[in-house]
Amino acid sequence: MNSENxxxxxxxxxxxxxxxxxxYQLGKVTVPALHDVSISIQAGExxxxxxxxxxxKTTLLNLIGCVDVATRGQVIIDGRNTLELKEKELTRLRxxxxxxxxxxxxxxxxxxxxxNVEFPLLLQKTLGKKERExxxxxxxxxxxxxxxxxxxxxELSGGQRQRVAIxxxxxxxxxxxxxxxxxxxxxxxxGTAILDLMQELNRQGTTxxxxxxxxxxxxRAGRVIRLFDGRIEQAGTESARADEASxxxxxxxxxxx
Amino acid sequence: MILFRIALRNLxxxxxxSFIVGGLLAFGTFLLMVGQALLGSLxxxxxxxxxxxxxxxxxxxxTGAKDKLALFGDMNGGSDIGTINNFKQIRQxxxxxxxxxxxxxxxxxxxxxxxxxxxxxxxxxxRAAEKTGDRARSQVVRAHIRRIIALLAQDMAKIGEVTDLAxxxxxxxxSLADLQNCGADTFWQNFxxxxxxxxxxxxxxxxxxxxxxxxxxxxxxxxxxxxxAKEFELFEIVDGTAIPPGQRGFLFNKLNYEDMVxxxxxxxxxxxxxxxxxxxxxAADDDLKAWIKLNKDQYKDVSYQLDDVAAAQVRGALQQxxxxxxxxxxxxxxxxxxxxxxxFSTRYETFYKSVAPHLxxxxxxxxxxxxxxxxxxxxxxxxxxxxxxxTFRFRSLDKSTLAGGVNVMDLMTYRDLxxxxxxxxxQEIDALEKASGVKEIKREDAExxxxxxxxxxxxxxxxxxxxxxxxxxVTAAEALAGDPxxxxxxxxxxxxxxxxxxxxxxxxxxxxxxxxxxxxxxxxDIANRVYSQDEIDSGVVRHMAIILKKGTDERxxxxxxxxxxxxxxxxITVVDWRVASGFIGDFxxxxxxxxxxxxxxxxxxxxxxxxxxxxxxxxxxxxEIGTMRAIGAQKxxxxxxxxxxxxxxxxxxxxxxxxxAVALVARLHAVGLPxxxxxxxxxFAGPRLYPVISPMHFLISGMLVALVALISTLYPxxxxxxxxxxxxxxxxx
Numbered sequence: 001m002n003s004e005n006x007x008x009x010x011x012x013x014x015x016x017x018x019x020x021x022x023x024y025q026l027g028k029v030t031v032p033a034l035h036d037v038s039i040s041i042q043a044g045e046x047x048x049x050x051x052x053x054x055x056x057k058t059t060l061l062n063l064i065g066c067v068d069v070a071t072r073g074q075v076i077i078d079g080r081n082t083l084e085l086k087e088k089e090l091t092r093l094r095x096x097x098x099x100x101x102x103x104x105x106x107x108x109x110x111x112x113x114x115x116n117v118e119f120p121l122l123l124q125k126t127l128g129k130k131e132r133e134x135x136x137x138x139x140x141x142x143x144x145x146x147x148x149x150x151x152x153x154x155e156l157s158g159g160q161r162q163r164v165a166i167x168x169x170x171x172x173x174x175x176x177x178x179x180x181x182x183x184x185x186x187x188x189x190x191g192t193a194i195l196d197l198m199q200e201l202n203r204q205g206t207t208x209x210x211x212x213x214x215x216x217x218x219x220r221a222g223r224v225i226r227l228f229d230g231r232i233e234q235a236g237t238e239s240a241r242a243d244e245a246s247x248x249x250x251x252x253x254x255x256x257x
Numbered sequence: 258m259i260l261f262r263i264a265l266r267n268l269x270x271x272x273x274x275s276f277i278v279g280g281l282l283a284f285g286t287f288l289l290m291v292g293q294a295l296l297g298s299l300x301x302x303x304x305x306x307x308x309x310x311x312x313x314x315x316x317x318x319x320t321g322a323k324d325k326l327a328l329f330g331d332m333n334g335g336s337d338i339g340t341i342n343n344f345k346q347i348r349q350x351x352x353x354x355x356x357x358x359x360x361x362x363x364x365x366x367x368x369x370x371x372x373x374x375x376x377x378x379x380x381x382x383x384r385a386a387e388k389t390g391d392r393a394r395s396q397v398v399r400a401h402i403r404r405i406i407a408l409l410a411q412d413m414a415k416i417g418e419v420t421d422l423a424x425x426x427x428x429x430x431x432s433l434a435d436l437q438n439c440g441a442d443t444f445w446q447n448f449x450x451x452x453x454x455x456x457x458x459x460x461x462x463x464x465x466x467x468x469x470x471x472x473x474x475x476x477x478x479x480x481x482x483x484x485x486a487k488e489f490e491l492f493e494i495v496d497g498t499a500i501p502p503g504q505r506g507f508l509f510n511k512l513n514y515e516d517m518v519x520x521x522x523x524x525x526x527x528x529x530x531x532x533x534x535x536x537x538x539x540a541a542d543d544d545l546k547a548w549i550k551l552n553k554d555q556y557k558d559v560s561y562q563l564d565d566v567a568a569a570q571v572r573g574a575l576q577q578x579x580x581x582x583x584x585x586x587x588x589x590x591x592x593x594x595x596x597x598x599x600x601f602s603t604r605y606e607t608f609y610k611s612v613a614p615h616l617x618x619x620x621x622x623x624x625x626x627x628x629x630x631x632x633x634x635x636x637x638x639x640x641x642x643x644x645x646x647x648t649f650r651f652r653s654l655d656k657s658t659l660a661g662g663v664n665v666m667d668l669m670t671y672r673d674l675x676x677x678x679x680x681x682x683x684q685e686i687d688a689l690e691k692a693s694g695v696k697e698i699k700r701e702d703a704e705x706x707x708x709x710x711x712x713x714x715x716x717x718x719x720x721x722x723x724x725x726x727x728x729x730x731v732t733a734a735e736a737l738a739g740d741p742x743x744x745x746x747x748x749x750x751x752x753x754x755x756x757x758x759x760x761x762x763x764x765x766x767x768x769x770x771x772x773x774x775x776x777x778x779x780x781x782d783i784a785n786r787v788y789s790q791d792e793i794d795s796g797v798v799r800h801m802a803i804i805l806k807k808g809t810d811e812r813x814x815x816x817x818x819x820x821x822x823x824x825x826x827x828x829i830t831v832v833d834w835r836v837a838s839g840f841i842g843d844f845x846x847x848x849x850x851x852x853x854x855x856x857x858x859x860x861x862x863x864x865x866x867x868x869x870x871x872x873x874x875x876x877x878x879x880x881e882i883g884t885m886r887a888i889g890a891q892k893x894x895x896x897x898x899x900x901x902x903x904x905x906x907x908x909x910x911x912x913x914x915x916x917x918a919v920a921l922v923a924r925l926h927a928v929g930l931p932x933x934x935x936x937x938x939x940x941f942a943g944p945r946l947y948p949v950i951s952p953m954h955f956l957i958s959g960m961l962v963a964l965v966a967l968i969s970t971l972y973p974x975x976x977x978x979x980x981x982x983x984x985x986x987x988x989x990x
Contacts, residue, residue, distance in 0.1 A: 058986055067887055067982035088891060094982070095889020106884040106985055110266030115259070122259045123889050168888070180986060 013076075014176050014207055015041040015064050020073030022059050022230075033059040034230045037073070041176070041209060046202045049211045050218045051227035057211035058180060060227065064209065065098055065178045066090045078175050095123055099169030099177035103184045105161040107153040107168075113160075114140065114149040117167045124172060139167045143197060159190035166197065176207040183214055195220055260894075264902040267874070268909065274870045279910035281863040282962055285856060286914030287921075289958045292852040294922045294948040295930075296845070302942035303845060307834045309491035309942075310651040310660040311478065313361065313802030314811050315818065316837035317347070317829040326800055326832060327839025328365065329659055329939075338799055345794040347801070347827050354821060356809040359488045364479040364671050364799035365663070369472055369630040370621070375562055376405060376464040378617055380456060387452050401564030402459065403445060408561065409466055410436045435462045473517050475509075475629075477664040479671020481793050482506065488804045491654060497623040497647020500667060503787040507627060508665040511648040512655060520618050522558050522594070525551060526605055529596075539598045552594035556587045559612065567615035574611030578604065623647050626784070629666075633676025641673045644784055657939035659841070669788055672796045803831070844940065860965045867906070867969035871899070875973045875980075882977050883984025892978045899974035900967070907959075907966035915958060922950050 022034040034056045041047055049057045062068035063075050066082050075082045078097045082090060094100075107116045114136060121132045140146045143163045145156075153161055162182060169177050179198070183191035195217060202208055202222075210217060218224055226233035268275045308314050311328050318326045319339030326338050341347065348360045379402050386395035413433055438444060439459065448455045478485075483502040486492050500506030515524060525548040532545060539545045563571055568586055575589040576582065583589050596604050621627050623645055630640045643666065654660040805814050811833050819831040835842035875882070882895060929945030932938040940946075 062983065062986060065887070065982075067986065091886070091889055091891050091982075094887065100884075100888050100985075102884065102985060106880065106887075108263070108881055108885070110263055110270055111259075115262070119259065119885075120888050123891075123894065172889075 013040040014043055014078055015039065015209070016074070016076040017063070017070075018074040018076075020063065020070045020075060022056075022063060022068070023071045032230055034063070034070075037230075037232055039225060039232070041207070043175070043207050044202070044205060045207055045209075046199065046220075046222035047209045047225060048218050048221035048223070049209065049225045049227060050213060050221075051233075052213060055227040056230040057213075057227055059230075061178055061180055061209070061211045064176075065100060066094050095120060096172060097175045099172065099174035101162070101165050101169045101177060101179035101182045103181040105153070105158070105165045105185070107161060107164055109153055112150045112152050113145060113156065113164045116153065116164055117171055120168060120172045136167075136171060139171055140164075143167045143170075157190075158186050159193060162186060162190075162194050163197065166194070166201075170201065170206065174206075176209055179208060179210045181212050181214070182210065183212070183217060188216075192216070260898050260901040261905060263898060264905040267902060268905060271870075271874065274874070275906070278863065278867045278870055278906060279913070281859060281866060282907060282910040282965065283914035283917070285859040285863055285965070286911040286958050286962050287918045288852070288859065288914075289856055289961060290915050290918030290950060290954055291921055291948075292856070293954040293957065294918070294950045295946070296848060296852065297951065297954065298946055298948040299848070299940060300845060302946060303841065303940050304834065305491070305942040306651075306654055306657075306660060306939050307838045307841060309489055310654060311363075311489070311663060311802070312834040312837050313488070314805045314809070315803035315815055315831055315833055316800055317351075317360075317803060317818075317822070317831045318800035320828045320830050322830065325839070326837050329838045329841045341798050341800070341829065343827065344796075344798045344801065345791070347822070347829060348794055350821065350825055350827065351803060351818060354818060356805050356814045356817070357803060358806045359484060359804045361484045361488050361802040361804065362481050362668060362794065362798035363485075363801055364668070364675060364797075366477060366479065366631060366671070366675065368475045368477055368664075368666075368674070370475060370627055371472060375617065376402065376459065379405070379564075380460055380464065384456060387456075397564050397566050399445065399448065403440070404564075405561060406436065406440050406463060408557070409463070410440050413466075432462075432466055436466070439463060475513065475517070475664050476662050477507075477666045477671075479666045479668050479675070482508070482665060482667050485665060486649075488802070489651075491651040491660075492649055493652055495648045495650050497645070499649075500646045500665075501787070503789065503793065505643055505667045505670050505784060505786070505788075506646045507629075507643045507667075507670070508646055509621075509648045510660075510662065510664045511650040512658060513662055513664055514619070514621075514648050516658075518619050518621050520558065520613075520616050520620075522552050522555065523608070523613060523616070523618055526608060529601065530605055533598075533601060539596065539601065549594065549596055553591045556590035556594065559590050559616065560586050562616050571612050571615055574607065578607045578611075621645060629670075629674060631674040633674070637676060639674055639676050641670050643667075643670045653943040654939060656944065657935045659936060659939040668793055668796065668798070675797065675799075841940070844936075856961075860961070863965055864969045867966065868972055871902075871970060871973035872976060875977045878977075879980050879984050880987065882980040883982055883987070886980065887982035887985040895977050895980070896974050899970050899977055903966035903970040904963065907962045911959065911962035914962075915955065919950055922948050 017037055017039045020034055020037045021032070024031045024033055037056075037060065039060075049060055051057050059068070063070050063082075064077065066075075066077060066085075069075075069082065077093060080093065082093070085093065107113075108119065111119065117136045117140060118132060121127055121135070127135070137146065137149075140149060143166055145160055145163045145167065148156055148160055148164075151160075153164070156164065166177075166182075169179075182198070183194055186194060191214070198208055199220060210221070212218065268279075304314075307329070316326055316328070319341050322339035323337040344362050348362070351357050351360045379398055383395060383398045383402065386392075386398055413436055435458075439462075444455070482500040486494075486499050494508075495511045497508075500508060509518070515527065519527075529539075529545055529548055532542070533539070537545060539549065559571075560568070563586070572584070572586050572589060575586075575593050579589065579592055581589065581592065583592065593604060593608075626642050626644050628640050628642050630638060633639050649665065651660045803814075803818065805811065815831055815833055822829050822831065835845065885895065886892075926947050926949055929947050930941070932941045932944050932946065938944060
């Protein structure tokens with residue numbers, strides 16, 4: 001019954017975390033980062049992971065982003081159990097299913113905006129040149145940076161850079177876009193504009209998962225997951241609360257009979 | 258493609274790093290290319306010089322050799338390279354192999370020859386004048402001889418001033434007495450009473466004291482001269498003719514001939530002319546100044562040779578040339594030889610027009626019969642007469658004393674000099690010697706009898722030889738030939754007794770051993786004998802040149818021929834020309850080593866610098882690499898990115914270096930690299946080297962540079978592959 005439950009929720013959810021612990025080893029000391037975290041994120045959500053510094057936001061994002069592995073528990077991304085995947089397969093999973101937006105944009109400095117956006121498609125090697133360029137062009141237009149296509153990141157403002165980064169994250173049509181404090185390095189006006197853009201993209205169907213401690217971002221969220229000392233606190237919205245309850249309930253239900 | 262774009266951009270964005278690394282790689286490639294081009298051309302030109310002059314592509318010598326064969330290395334030729342007694346068999350076997358064009362027998366040695374002696378020449382002239390009864394001519398020649406004797410006496414007197422004659426050897430005192438004796442008027446007044454006795458006295462007692470009777474040393478190669486001339490492509494006759502096939506004979510190397518045999522003053526003038534033509538100035542060149550000083554100081558070399566008639570003519574010509582009223586010929590010559598940049602060419606012309614015709618310009622001339630002295634393999638002195646047919650040169654090596662120092666002699670004469678006889682032949686000769694009688698010769702015919710005289714042959718010099726040895730040599734030659742000519746049946750072992758008072762002819766005698774006597778009968782039978790190929794091939798040789806057909810792979814041929822020879826039990830060692838040539842071959846190896854060491858150092862530095870800078874770049878780019886990994890780049894892609902960077906760096910800067918090298922070599926090819934000395938002339942196979950770059954050089958350079966780039970990339974690439982995608986998130990918390 002338990003396993004069936006998990007299957008059904010995993011099938012509908014893009015991200016499914018069950019009782020995840022994450023510990024870091026610092027010498028002989030074990031530092032717990034996350035404890036008993038269970039989350040489920042459905043397609044089309046606009047979710048924020050909120051919490052103070054050191055609460056485990058980034059660790060959680062890293063586990064979902066498949067750049068780190070859980071110490072205990074299950075992390076299922078788009079129906080695949082990341083614990084069972086090899087490094088190479090994880091990398092491919094990141095490439096095909098996930099999009100990343102970084103706090104400090106992390107563009108490749110020697111490539112221009114267009115090439116930065118194109119880069120994941122080149123790694124995928126699935127699209128022909130024409131199709132690829134058309135997609136990049138369209139995407140750059142939709143995030144409003146088409147005119148900067150041949151500028152290097154160094155020649156762009158922070159907001160423009162983050163738009164390039166957003167386009168890069170979206171170009172592979174990922175199942176979910178993970179954004180690690182995307183507005184932290186931007187002034188408030190630009191930050192707002194970036195949030196507007198992401199919200200607009202969300203309306204068009206992209207699933208977003210943020211980490212942030214910026215209240216303005218939290219205010220915009222469709223759902224908030226609050227972390228404190230590596231544990232999930234009560235969520236801030238109705239839907240989030242409900243989700244969390246169900247996420248907690250499922251294994252409990254399975255564990256009781 | 259994106260990887261190359263990233264690589265190129267990275268290169269462009271790290272200018273200083275790229276400049277240093279690139280500079281090293283470019284310089285390394287440049288050096289590698291130029292070095293290869295030069296060495297390649299050098300190897301080819303050396304091959305041409307060595308294989309086309311003396312060595313052939315391969316050489317073979319006895320396995321019994323104690324030393325290594327060194328055709329150009331060992332100047333005395335005395336190194337023990339063994340002997341080959343079965344040459345005929347070896348030749349037949351080797352020439353039957355498909356890759357072999359010819360096998361040429363060889364043996365190198367050094368010959369001693371007395372330089373021309375002016376008294377000998379003048380006595381010859383006197384004898385000719387006496388014979389024809391030309392009284393006027395005889396008087397002129399007599400006066401000249403007296404003058405030479407007077408000069409000799411002066412020199413001897415000077416020796417007397419510095420040394421105590423009381424303690425001098427009896428020989429020296431006897432010589433002084435002899436000089437005084439024939440310097441006196443009475444000797445010349447009595448000359449006509451017994452001219453033959455007087456001439457004999459002069460010849461045996463005075464001529465050996467003459468000033469310029471110096472020993473000349475010639476390196477020569479005894480060989481099958483016809484085959485040598487045919488198979489060595491650089492060989493060509495300059496003066497005279499080739500040695501007729503199968504006959505005995507000697508060919509001077511033109512350069513050797515000019516350097517050693519030509520009148521020293523004339524030779525210096527020639528060399529000055531060449532050097533001036535090369536753009537040097539007397540006013541600013543030490544060599545030229547030194548030659549002028551020698552010519553000025555050694556005026557006697559000229560005046561000594563002039564009899565009164567010639568002296569008067571030369572005096573007149575020089576007075577005119579110098580616009581001088583000076584009567585003293587020595588002073589005139591000295592003044593004349595004091596040349597400068599302005600008057601050199603006119604004086605050079607005047608010298609050859611008015612002075613040279615009166616001089617013995619060459620102490621040995623084409624057509625002369627020369628007596629060569631040597632020591633046999635068993636250490637006995639021996640001597641052989643041989644006719645000089647002409648001079649030759651190795652094309653394009655004219656100016657190199659390395660190849661230019663080797664003269665050519667027939668194999669029969671070489672064997673006589675080398676003195677290698679088998680036991681049974683030795684016995685045969687001993688028997689012949691015992692059987693040979695003594696023949697009375699009329700005194701007036703003695704010269705003719707001894708030297709086959711009157712045939713227009715001028716005997717230049719004869720070495721000191723024990724009579725038995727000579728007889729051995731002469732009879733050996735004839736006995737070996739198995740010729741039923743009278744000479745062979747009754748060989749004449751002759752020794753003219755040194756004393757005019759003892760005119761009898763005797764065979765042997767201890768006194769003749771130290772006397773300078775003309776003891777060899779030069780018979781036309783020997784000079785004109787034609788030896789069959791079988792006879793030429795049947796005796797001893799020291800080593801042999803194996804000439805390969807065009808386009809044959811030397812290495813394969815060497816291995817094949819060695820195995821063929823071994824299988825047949827021939828006991829020869831086959832080596833290629835590099836090994837056979839001795840130090841010349843080593844020379845190339847030394848250059849290779851120096852270049853390789855330089856390149857090794859440059860490339861090691863390049864690897865270190867490149868590795869270091871790439872490690873730095875990797876650390877700087879950790880975040881970028883992490884980001885790439887996070888958004889889905891595999892580890893292999895990161896490796897590829899680094900490799901691409903290495904390839905681009907190597908390609909761009911290696912290409913730049915190669916381009917520079919091509920430009921330089923093209924320039925060198927157009928103007929030629931000048932050979933600064935005669936070793937280089939030899940190595941360059943001419944006065945200039947024209948290097949070329951071949952596609953092979955590109956390939957090798959490209960591979961080496963790529964390898965260097967690759968090695969420098971390995972460690973940083975490994976570091977980069979260990980960067981985790983987590984690095985991309987580093988600044989999040």
